Amino acid sequence: RKEVEQDPGPFNVPEGATVAFNCTYSNSASQSFFWYRQDCRKEPKLLMSVYSSGNEDGRFTAQLNRASQYISLLIRDSKLSDSATYLCVVNRRGGTASKLTFGTGTRLQVTL
Amino acid sequence: EPEVTQTPSHQVTQMGQEVILRCVPISNHLYFYWYRQILGQKVEFLVSFYNNEISEKSEIFDDQFSVERPDGSNFTLKIRSTKLEDSAMYFCASRVSGTPLSNYGYTFGSGTRLTVV
Numbered sequence: 001r002k003e004v005e006q007d008p009g010p011f012n013v014p015e016g017a018t019v020a021f022n023c024t025y026s027n028s029a030s031q032s033f034f035w036y037r038q039d040c041r042k043e044p045k046l047l048m049s050v051y052s053s054g055n056e057d058g059r060f061t062a063q064l065n066r067a068s069q070y071i072s073l074l075i076r077d078s079k080l081s082d083s084a085t086y087l088c089v090v091n092r093r094g095g096t097a098s099k100l101t102f103g104t105g106t107r108l109q110v111t112l
Numbered sequence: 113e114p115e116v117t118q119t120p121s122h123q124v125t126q127m128g129q130e131v132i133l134r135c136v137p138i139s140n141h142l143y144f145y146w147y148r149q150i151l152g153q154k155v156e157f158l159v160s161f162y163n164n165e166i167s168e169k170s171e172i173f174d175d176q177f178s179v180e181r182p183d184g185s186n187f188t189l190k191i192r193s194t195k196l197e198d199s200a201m202y203f204c205a206s207r208v209s210g211t212p213l214s215n216y217g218y219t220f221g222s223g224t225r226l227t228v229v
Contacts, residue, residue, distance in 0.1 A: 043203055043220040044155060087155070098143065098207070099168060100218065102155040 001026045004103035006088050012109045017078050021106045023071040023088030030101075033064055035073045036087040038105060044087055047073075078110045114138040116221035118204050124227045125194055133189045133224045135204030141219075144187045145205040146179065148172070149223075155203065161187065194228045201225050 006023045013019050025033075033050040048055065050062040050071055061074040071088055088103040117136040125131050137144050146158040160167040161179055169177075178190045187206075191198055204221040 038155075041201070041223075041225070043222050045220070046218070099145075099157050099160060100147075100155075101157065104154040 002103075003027060003101045004088055004090050006103035006106050008104055008106060010107040010109050012111060013078055015078060015080060015110055015112055017110075018074065018076045019078055019108060020075075021073045021086055021088075021108075023073075023103055025069050025071070025088075025090045025101075027090070027092060027101075028066075028069060029092065030069075030090045031093050032091040033071050034089040034091070034100075035060075035062055035071075036089050036102075038085045038087055040085075044089075044102070047086070075108075078108075080110050080112070083108055083110045114219070116204055116206055116219050118202075118221035118224050120224060121222070122225045122227070124229060127196060127228055128193050131191050131194055131226065133191075133202050133204075133226070135187045135189075135206075135221055136185055137187055137204070137206030138219055139185070141206035141208050143167075143207045143209075144179075144181070145207075146189045147203045147205060147220075148200045149203065150197075150200045158189075158202075191226075194226075196228050199226060199228045 004025050011019055035047040036044040037047045038044045048057050048062055050064045052064050054063045059076045063072045085105040085107045087105045090101045092099050119134045144161040147155050149155045157170050159169045159173045176192045180188050201223045203223045205218055207218045
């Protein structure tokens, strides 16, 4: 089983749509969770951290279910500029042992 | 905003040649990493470095790879004898100490695209 699993997409949605991405992780000892955004041939950039209580940043809402080892990202009112690959990322542990494990990413294409 | 700087942005090399990828982490960061991404695949951890030594390395990071922080500012990845399958984007990252939920302040460089021919 992959450590971090995502639907690769692509998700093609019209501007203004709401879209949801899901992710599962296999290591129950994982400590912290993130969504990154990656544009074509660019570096990953942190979109938001994911908290157990759920958290929101503008049009973006992230949820974590530790019991199910499941993470989600909801994007409301999609913009053309949201077109990118969204990476589910898990941080296994902290200190010197911190290491990010990436999913393969879900590609989003927002169209007019 | 502070940046992690990587050079060169693109390197083409012949199979069997040695390459050195260079990174300048953010100045107050303590932990340094190399990740790689083969085209169309996921970002993969290669190695972490702290206090002038390797903290952890993945199974990808075999004897052909080495890392160094030669002068207190640069952080380099050397591939001794490149293979075709080493063609990938290599990302350097650095971070401070911090809390897990803050993502420890991880910052990625813009990457070096390595093409082995």
